[in-house]
Amino acid sequence: MIEADIYKALGDPVRLEIIRRLANGSSNTITELSKNLGVSRQGARKQLQVLVSANLVRLLPKGRETAVTLDTTKLKVAGLFIAKLEAQWDLRLHALKKLVQDDPTS
Amino acid sequence: MIEADIYKALGDPVRLEIIRRLANGSSNTITELSKNLGVSRQGARKQLQVLVSANLVRLLPKGRETAVTLDTTKLKVAGLFIAKLEAQWDLRLHALKKLVQDDPTS
DNA sequence: CAATTATGCAACAAAATGGTTGCATGTTTA
DNA sequence: TAAACATGCAACCATTTTGTTGCATAATTG
Numbered sequence: 001m002i003e004a005d006i007y008k009a010l011g012d013p014v015r016l017e018i019i020r021r022l023a024n025g026s027s028n029t030i031t032e033l034s035k036n037l038g039v040s041r042q043g044a045r046k047q048l049q050v051l052v053s054a055n056l057v058r059l060l061p062k063g064r065e066t067a068v069t070l071d072t073t074k075l076k077v078a079g080l081f082i083a084k085l086e087a088q089w090d091l092r093l094h095a096l097k098k099l100v101q102d103d104p105t106s
Numbered sequence: 107m108i109e110a111d112i113y114k115a116l117g118d119p120v121r122l123e124i125i126r127r128l129a130n131g132s133s134n135t136i137t138e139l140s141k142n143l144g145v146s147r148q149g150a151r152k153q154l155q156v157l158v159s160a161n162l163v164r165l166l167p168k169g170r171e172t173a174v175t176l177d178t179t180k181l182k183v184a185g186l187f188i189a190k191l192e193a194q195w196d197l198r199l200h201a202l203k204k205l206v207q208d209d210p211t212s
Numbered sequence: 213c214a215a216t217t218a219t220g221c222a223a224c225a226a227a228a229t230g231g232t233t234g235c236a237t238g239t240t241t242a
Numbered sequence: 243t244a245a246a247c248a249t250g251c252a253a254c255c256a257t258t259t260t261g262t263t264g265c266a267t268a269a270t271t272g
Contacts, residue, residue, distance in 0.1 A: 008117030012230085016110045023194040031248055043231050045249080050229095064239040064248050072192050079188035086178050086185065088129040118260085137218055149261050151219080156259095170218050170269040217270070228259070233252105240247075 006078045009054035014039060014047045019056065022070040029065045112184045115160035120145060120153045125162065128176040135171045 010016055014037050027033050034044035048068065051057040055074050060067045116122055120143050133139050140150035154174065157163040161180050166173045 002122070004117050004119045004122045006117075007113040007122070009113075011110050011112075011114030011117040013110045014230085016108070016113070019191065023191045023198075025198045029248080039231065040233085041249085042233085042251090046230075061249090066249075070191075070195050072195055075188055075192055079185055079192065082181055082185040082188070085125065085129045085176075086181055089176050089178055092129075092131045120260090135218080145261065146263085147219085148221090148263085152260075167219090172219075213272105215270100215272080218268090220267080221265090223264090224262080226259100226261085229257080231256090232254080235251090237250080238248090240245100242243105242245080 002077065002081045005054055006056070006074050009050055009056055010078075012047065012050075014044065015051055018044070018048060018051060019070065022057065022068060028067050028069070030059075030068060031065065033068060108183065108187045111160055112162070112180050115157055115162055116184075118153060118156075120150065121157055124150070124154060124157065124174075125176065128163065128174060134173050134175070136165075136174060137171065139174055 010019065017037060018033055021027050021033060027035075030045060030048065031041065033048065034041040037044050039047075048057065052059060055071060058069050058071050060069065116125065123143060124139055127133050127139060133141075136151060136154065137147065139154065140147040143150050145153075154163065158165060161177060164175050164177050166175065
């Protein structure tokens, strides 16, 4: 089953920006990721934690800093679910269109 | 640009269920959609409004009832964005792997 | 016409969210 | 070793979210 939690985690500008940065590799430690997000380091950390809890991101402490990595498993599921929704809908529209065209009473 | 708002709109169990029902055509009027969601009709209506504001859904009043339809435009954009994130990340992992393999110092 | 049905709208309340500041602690580095 | 750096954690606060109830109204239906 699909949990709304995945989308909820992506549904915040700060969190989405973090995901973006991780994906393109521009930064990968907590402090680095926290820069220029418009919020304090602790604020960013809280958002990062939301991503960790949603299993979209993993933390790997090493020495005094901790590396952040993206876990695309959930992301893939979320993407597939959206694609499925689109497909279902398009199929329905298509069926409806066909029905109207074939309707002898029209 | 991608707005977190799309994901935020999908990030609620009630709203996601509404989207699901719309996609497979099980119901399409406000009252119908509001049934068995675990919240009151007015509660569901508020969530539906969030989807309308996010342009994921459109309302078409007709007589005393109003039909609800899915607008997949935003959905497609959201899906593509997720796919792009995955691709970027996979590319980075691949490059990293290659770098390690080719490293003469290892 | 009198019910019933489908909706809308507003006031309210509890809980979740997003952010802050302050302070503590382990890790490097000069 | 002392300073600088990377983090963690807790207390607080304002706003947003999610949901409720109550009431009003237009459209159908018997």
